[in-house]
Amino acid sequence: xxxxxxxxxxxxxxxxxxxxxxxxxxxxxxxxxxxxxxxxxxxxxxxxxxxxxxxxxxxxxxxxxxxxxxxxxxxxxxxxxxxxxxxxxxxxxxxxxxxxxxx
Numbered sequence: 001x002x003x004x005x006x007x008x009x010x011x012x013x014x015x016x017x018x019x020x021x022x023x024x025x026x027x028x029x030x031x032x033x034x035x036x037x038x039x040x041x042x043x044x045x046x047x048x049x050x051x052x053x054x055x056x057x058x059x060x061x062x063x064x065x066x067x068x069x070x071x072x073x074x075x076x077x078x079x080x081x082x083x084x085x086x087x088x089x090x091x092x093x094x095x096x097x098x099x100x101x102x103x
Contacts, residue, residue: 001036001037002036002037002038002039002040003037003038003039004037004038004039004042005038005039005042005043006042006043006044006045007034007037007038007042007043007044007045008045008046009034009044009045009046009047009048010046010047011047011048011049031088031089031091031092031094032092032093034092035092035093035094044089044094048079048080049079050079050080050081050082050085050101051078051079051080051081051082053079054076057076058074058075058076061075061076062074082099082101085099086099
């Protein structure tokens with residue numbers, strides 16, 4: 001605890017394949033773990049894919065399966081929505097949040 005000045009995370013979080021299918025428990029646990037290892041006023045910088053990533057692929061797979069099978073099941077795991085990310089980090093104890101969305 002309180003060991004690091006900086007924690008970097010690149011594409012290691014954001015997949016919502018956890019508890020109940022929404023991953024909120026997994027994401028919150030990860031954010032809590034990161035917050036615990038940071039020194040007071042430490043910095044967390046993370047990059048991840050977000051909610052609309054692979055949207056076209058998901059739609060294409062669903063349409064093709066609907067035509068062939070008459071129904072579909074998801075083949076691409078959902079990702080955390082950008083709007084939920086700030087809330088999860090805040091619940092984990094982070095302050096002075098900046099969430100940037102790029103395309």
